Amino acid sequence: MQQVSAGIDIGGTNTAIGIVDDNANILAEISFPTSGYPVFEEYVSNISNTIKDLLSKAGSGLELRGIGVGAPNGNYYEGTIEKAPNLPWKDTVYLAREIQKYFSCKVVVTNDAKAATIGEMVYGGAKGMKNFVMITLGTGLGSGIVANGQLIYGADGFAGEYGHSIAIENGRQCGCGRRGCLETYCSASGIKRTVYELLASERDESKMRSIPFETLTSKDIYDFAKQGDKIALKAFDFTAEILGKKLADLATILSPEAVFLFGGLALAKDLIVEPTQKYMEQNLLPVYRGKIKVLPSALLGTNIAVLGAAALVH
């Protein structure tokens, strides 16, 4: 009997569920709007029915080994989602416990960036690595840290929030209530803020001078950079410089073998991945120089969070 896992990626917009075999093949998958289920029990009931449907579609003779979930504010120790601002259920919800009313297998919950980290470790470029860092560049900046071959959860399950380390003291206002957090610079929203700062400080011509803040996307900035727009190119360079410096700082704690970048921005290999490596290298303590690779995730373009969530049960 072939063993498979279910991976669930809970996002503010959509919930994606996949049935995954041991070779990282998604045998069946589906996605539905998270916001359609304001009552948590109904959401869990729908998840459970969906998994059963997907299992029968995925093939015959499959045995469900376990269910892994990546969710914003997911707590590995408690199996809960705690006060996630972008999800319909505002209080702490007992996700693992509720799902286990429908299934007898193991249910594991963690946050979305940690699920992606597990995905990279089990199926991606970090196979066999014992010490590495995963950085997900989305709307914000998520991170997962692996040391001695284990994901670091910390005392309370909330370790690995490097997006909220301070990049520039008294810098940009962050959603967390503080100022200068790394994710206010290095993320899809961060690079947009950099563009508007540069439009103000520099005199370069740019087509972005005619686009309102609300409308511009990081994909637009990428396209303008590829066309040679100087503001867009400077914005990428500044983003890579801040990220490179903060990765050099992170190295003093972890001395990782590699740092993987995931997310839309990481697709810009020559504009983000390579300059981040360059700036990190320039700022490293001498003992670490030439040892740490900055790499695009090997799972770019896949649903790494579904894969990683599924791998959680291993």
Place this chain on the structure above:
Amino acid sequence: MQQVSAGIDIGGTNTAIGIVDDNANILAEISFPTSGYPVFEEYVSNISNTIKDLLSKAGSGLELRGIGVGAPNGNYYEGTIEKAPNLPWKDTVYLAREIQKYFSCKVVVTNDAKAATIGEMVYGGAKGMKNFVMITLGTGLGSGIVANGQLIYGADGFAGEYGHSIAIENGRQCGCGRRGCLETYCSASGIKRTVYELLASERDESKMRSIPFETLTSKDIYDFAKQGDKIALKAFDFTAEILGKKLADLATILSPEAVFLFGGLALAKDLIVEPTQKYMEQNLLPVYRGKIKVLPSALLGTNIAVLGAAALVH
């Protein structure tokens, strides 16, 4: 037969060796000048004879379980000391391998701050903790990081150099060749540099205005602070502020249960430990607030490096 361990703390000035039982009692110990042995093989020969002497002095019927060594630039993976600037042997020396020519038991090498971290975990205030940070405030700032119950060595054995994370961009010149490293602010030498910066920037009267830079010690600064010297008090406050902010940053990676401070400066509980806790708290990401304790090492005043080195063999 009672099992004991030998702990060796190799410093630029002195080498301390102790025979330690499982209850952290040092049964016999001795210290000799490191610089007296420019030929490495003679140094190892002396260490080995000293351990044998100490064993016979410590009691009868003792069995040596293993030998642990804490040394600057000690590499856990290789059992080597690599290019330590303050030791007589400038190249890489194969310490574990050389000692094993004299003993059949296990020999483990690590750096001095990591040995102290193991000491705190096995014998001190971190007993039973799975996630904590050790900060040693000496001439420089050493650190050891424990996550998931394990000391983090990183890919190359050199993880845990938080003294060389950047506290202030383009700040004070550091011995590592870069600028702004945490240890240029938070250490015995760092607080002295702060005093002279304050003597320049502030107009407060201070007895330290008559003391040359070369002469002043961190102990003097402590004594002046206790007498109410405003410059000395401001220097301690600034030191705690920088350290507190950097510990808040560290929390985003590790979410530790506690941070232990060791070293001469950490004896100044009300001047360093408590204000560091305050400044850390003010700068923490909300999810970590009220969860992380800043504590003086429970082994202040002991030779924690000898104890920790001995505990390495467990």
